[in-house]
Amino acid sequence: MRAFRLRWLLCASVLLLVACATYWSKIGGGDSIKASHSVHARAKLDCLVCHEPIYDAQSLTGDFLPKEQKCLECHEDNKKKGECGYCHTDPTRPLTYRREPSVLTLSHAKHIERTKEDCTRCHKTLSDRGQAAVAPTMDSCLGCHPHQQEFDQGSCGACHKDLKRYPQKPLTRFSHRGNFVLGHARAARSTPESCATCHEQSSCADCHAKTVLGPIELKFPERADSDLIHRGDFLGRHSMESRADPASCLRCHGTSFCERCHSQQGVSGRSDNPRNPHPAGFNTPSHPQFHGLAARRNISSCASCHDQGPRSNCVSCHKVGGLGGSPHPPEWTERHDRQEILRNGMCRYCHTL
Amino acid sequence: MATRPLQRRLRSLWKGLCCGLGSGLLLWQGVAQADSVEFNVSTLLAGRADPRDGEVHTVVPVYQSLGAQATILRPYFDSIHIVMSGWGSVQLDIGRSEYWSGDIDLGYIDGSFAKKRLQVRVGRQFVMGGAARSAQLDGAVTTLQLYKGLGITAYGGIPVTPRFSASRGDAMFGGRMFYRHSFDTEVGLSFNQVMGEGRAARQDLAVDARYVPHPQIALTGYTLYAIPEARVAEADFSVTWLPNLKLQFGADYRRTAPDLFLPLNSIFSVFSQETRDEVGGTVYLRPISRLRIYGDLRAVVNLEGAGARGGVKATVALGPRDHTTLSAELRLLKLPNNGYVQARLYSTHRLHPAWFVTLGANSYFLDQPINGQGYSFTGTGTVAAELGRGFRLVATGFADVTPFVERRVEFVVKLAYHATQTFREVSK
Structure with missing residues (x-):
């Protein structure tokens, strides 16, 4: 009966999630402008016609996206006809542009002068209708600014304002794609200073601190997208995980951590009236389940209940x-x-x- | 054995000194001298039913965390950072009891001098890299750049005792000599020793390296050698290849000796000599900008036999500004005698620039039932709102059906505040 109910629960959850995703993808996000760079480029419009303020910009702090007045210089007819949807994705809920903090020290004025107003030298790919904005990659910068010495030393401050507060994931060399949470130790063990260029110790402490208040899944419940290792019913599968990779558990949790909980559950040697969790034949030397063989194969499992020093049985x-x-x-x-x-x-x- | 009370007293004294020094300097220097101060404050209220001792208890924990970092820049040194991060909590067992707790996660002063050639950090902190891995320590760490990329790191102190657990050692010291060829290429030789109950609880030597011969290829290697046992505790090698920004391949091999991860002062460290091998690969694919696929598969071989672990995850972005994502994940672990299959589906939605919603369903199907039940199910839902002026409110609900609890409902409400105050615009 419970299995039947679970199947219904699962099906209902999947349907609910897909329905919500489909519905919210239509209505969510608020208003945005459906500007198409490629259409404007085909009309042979210069970038600076729309992005005029960028011409003299000494920094990335400011309003460089065109105001409605600028759009209406060409598209006034559409507005007069009430064709708001020509530019707005959701004209019923108009929003102002969300201003993102500037993360680079960069003077557009100087770059425009040196590139002779050829914006495509840096902006090799431009967003199109319905797409998120595409910033130039660092390769675009390195084409003209070889700074091997700064790169080697990890002196990023000349361009990157604050990599710790506004971290930008590197695209190459330290690729963070895929399940980086699982593999980040490989980079951190051999290049700790490079990691520290962007990551404060507080970000390590969120998971690795021995003093932490609780599991990180509790601390950041909104991070559904993160590949956190204790997510979901970890208690139900912890015995399998520890059997599959005991060293991974022992790196963070001493055997006393296991023993404390096993004592409470009455399966530890320290418990007052311990329940015997061992299989039949555990004390029979010729039996395949004999405890000596089990101990040779996975001693951490024994230690998780019996590690009581000289009082160990x-x-x-x-x-x-x-x-x-x-x-x-x-x-x-x-x-x-x-x-x-x-x-x-x-x-x-x-x-x- | 007679030295243990003295060691405990010294440890308490050292901890008190570190905490007091850190807190005092943070308050004094942070306000009076800092060029910028950053605050992170979080209040978290949770609630759940906790069945134990034959009764259902209603438990409501309230957590308060505070993190602060002050940065001071002056002409006669490169920079000084003062970092404090800690928390306090009260766990209310409604109508029965209350339990107060708290701790300091980080509390250190970090100074860079002589054009960053010398770095000194004192207090509660992490020691990263080499044989130390990511050890949390009450002590001091010094890094000195000797010549070009050649440098040395030395540390010493008392390992931080995990909460609700026994001491991880009475003292810890070690060092790492490294050559940093570039930002992404480095090789290191390190030593780490942990003392426990007057004896060496760990004594390791490690060699680590990372080499990027081409921006698209990264190689890493790490070997940890347990000196008293004259055996390799861990060897780990990996290669990552990025043919283009839409495709990434990885391959790795890892051998561990799990018994060597038990402290040497545990009686169980003398019973076994195990090895465990894991070899496999990963692939990341982004065929179109809105779709990301990640998969991994590894074979696991230990003394119990051979098994496998792996999974695949696909994420699709929807909506005009990719404001909705839908992800499906399937993972499995197959051991000689047991295993599970995980199926997870979750979605994230930015309904409005200030409103964010997540929904998730996560199920495990166990090969061998626990308490007569072969599955578990967890459903989650979160609503987050940016309240402005650095405030963020998050409300989450969890519902569980697991082999250990027939039904459980839990909620978490979090109010977070983040602010950065810059007093002087200084750059170096």
Whole structure:
């Protein structure tokens, strides 16, 4: 019955999501201008006819998009005829342009002068009707501004105003495409300073801080698009994830983290009346589920309940002279001599001097 | 063993000193000296039913987080940053109890001197890179650029103890020598030691490298060697190839020895000698500007046998300004004895420049049922509003059907404030 209800729930969710996406894609977003760069270019209009204020702009701070008055110089007839939809996507809900913070130190005035008003030297691709604005890529800059030394040193401040507050994902060299959350450690381990060019330690702390208040999914519930590793019912699959990649868990969570929760759930060796989560044959040496074999294959799983130092129940059987015999892997004695018992107090849980 | 109380006292003293010093300097320097100050404040209210001890408790946690960063620029040094980030919470178990808590995530002073040749950071912070990985530390980190791209980083302090968990060590120190050929190409040799209960809990040597022979190709390599065990704890190699901006391929191989990630002072570190290998690839595709597809597949081999993990995710942007996205994701994990399949669908909508909505459905189908149930389902919905003047309000609802809870409904309301105050326009 529950499985049947779940199927209905899933189908209803999928339908709801698709319906919402379809409906909101039609009505959402507010008004925008359906300007087509290619149509204006075919009419052999110079860029500066519409974007006149950019001609003298020393910085990117300002209003450089044409006002309605500028459009009406050519399209006044459409407005008189009431054809608002000729330019506006949603004339019933008019909006002002959203002003984005400027992220680059750039003088259009100087560039226009040097390129002899050839805007396509930098703006190689222009947005068309219904498309989001397309900014020039950094390759466009590097065509004229070779700055290898600054690039090598990561001195980005000459052009990029504030990469930490307004980060721009690099398109090449440090590509952030795909599931970068999963693979970012590879870059961070070998080029930590390069990462720090754009990312504050606070962005690391959101996930990696040992002191963090809770899972990041709780902190940023609106980030549905992020590939966060504990999203959804992580509790239900955590045993599989830890079995698939124990090292990934242990990097952030010590075994005591596991043990604390397992104690509360009554499956830890520390629990007052622990339930036995082990399969049949766990204590039978010839059985395929024998605990010795399981421990050899995945010792972190054992540690998640039984890591209580000298009070661990492994010690009582596996100490020297105990029933369990030596628990060390075959090559252990090649790397550890008896002198270590003197140096390492932990050895003396089982060994005597 | 007799030294442990002393170590605890020293640790408390050190923590108190760091926190006090950081807070004091932030207040004093931040207001009096800073050229710019940035604030992030978040208030988060959640609510959920918590079934335990045979009763259903209504739990309402309230969190308050505060982050601040002051930047000071003067002619006689490059820059000084003072960073503080912390939180406090009260968890109300309605009608029964309340539990107060709080902590400091970051609290450090970071100074750059001599044209950024010397960088010193003191306080609670992260040590990144090499054998340290991303260790959170109460201590000091110094980086010195010796000659051209050659430099050295040295650090020492007390590892931060995870909340609700045991100590990760009493002391930690190490360093990394690196050669930074360029912004994207670097090689490093590092050492890290963690002391716990008077003994070495970790003692690692690492070699790391990243090389970009061409803007479209990136190679990375990392090897972590556990010195006391004379074994490789982790080896990781990857290549990323970007033929054009619409296509990206990746291939990687990773070997880990999971037992070496247990601290050496754990009794369980002497029982096993495991290896785990993972090899696979990724592909990213953007056939048209509105469609993005990402897929990955990796084979996993460990002492239990062979398995696989992978998935595919497609995101389509809709609407005149791509203000609506619809994403579908299918992932699987197959182990020799267990596994799951995940199906996720979510969408994001910017209904208005100030209004943002997300909806999501996330299901897992388990190979082996837990508590007699072989699936779980989580539905989420969020409404976010930009209130202006740096304020943002987010309201989220979650509904769960999982093997551990028959039904659960949870809500989160968040009010966030972000502001940057620039006192002087200074650039260096």
